[in-house]
Amino acid sequence: MSIAKRSEVIFLYDLSWGNPNGDPNDDNKPRIDSETGVNVVTDVRLKRTIRDELIARNYEVLVRDTKTDDGFLADGKHRGYDFLNEPLKSKINRMSKKEIEKVKISLDDLEQFKSNIKKCIDIRLFGCVLPSDINGANLQYTGPVQFKMGYSMHPVKLELVKGTGAFASGEGKDQKTFRQEYILPYSLINFYGVINDRAAEITGLSEEDVNILLDAMWHGTKNLITRTKAGQVPRLLINVTYKEKDFYIGELDKKIKFFYDIAGESVRAIKDGILQLQDLKDCLVRNKKKIEKVSIRLDSELKTDIDIVEEFKNI
Structure with a gap:
C-alpha cells in the first residue's frame, strides 16, 4: 500500500435545533465566539465522530472505552x-x-x-x-491528519429551551424536576484539515486509510444520532491531493463563502444561502500542475454558484 500524499480537506456539515459541540465548563452551551457570533466546534469532536464510525465498522481503534480486569475504565x-x-x-x-x-x-x-x-x-x-x-x-x-477548529459560515443564535423532567424532584414530592438546555436553531460548519505526508511515513498512513477516513467522516457525521446531534447532514467534502512532496496551497477553507441575503442569525436551513465555490475553483486551476487529483462529494440539497464537478471535468 502506498504511503499517503500531502493533501488538504474541506468538510462542511450542518445541524438544525441541536448542539454541535457543548462546552462542559459552560453549562454545555454550544461554543460561540463572543466577538463574531460564530459557532466553534473542536477538532476533538470531529475526531470522536470519525472514531465512533470506525469502531462501528469493526476497525481496530486504540482510543475507545475499554475496561480493566477489575471492571474499571482503562486509562x-x-x-x-x-x-x-x-x-x-x-x-x-x-x-x-x-x-x-x-x-x-x-x-x-x-x-x-x-x-x-x-x-x-x-x-x-x-x-x-x-x-x-x-x-x-x-x-x-504526531498524527498525519490534523484539523483546525471548525466554525460556522454565518453568525448563530443561541436559544435556551426549558422543560420538565420525567421524574419527581425528590422523594415524597409531587412536582417534577425542571431542565434546561442551550441549542442552536441552525449552524453550517466548516472544517479544514491537512494530511502531512512526512508524518504519514512514520505512522504508516496509506492512501487507502485516507479514503476510509473521508468515508467515515461523511457517514459518521450522519450516523451520530444522539439527542443533541440527530439530524446532522454532511453537505460538502473536498480532498485535494498533491503531486509535489511538501507542497500544499493552504487555507482552502477560506476560498469558499456562504452567501445569504438575510441576517446570519436568521439562517435556518441550507436552502437559505448559496455556497460560493468560484474562488476555490480558480485557486485550484492556478495550481493544477502541482495537483494529482481533486475528490468531491456533494449533498444534493446544497446550492452552489457553479457546478464545480462539471467545471473540473472540463479542465
Missing part, C-alpha cells in the same frame, strides 16, 4: 498493555504497579509494541501520546 497505560506481545503482556498482568515500574522493555519487544499499535487505524491517522509504567515503553506519534 492510557492500561490500554497500551493490550498491544504488548503475549509473553510480556502475560508477565505484566501478574505484576503489581511497583514491579511493573522496574521492568525495562527490550528492543525486540518495543519494536513489536510499536508494530501492534500501528495496526490501529486511529493511530495511523491521528497519532497518540501513550504513557506507560514500563521503562522505555512510552510512545508518541
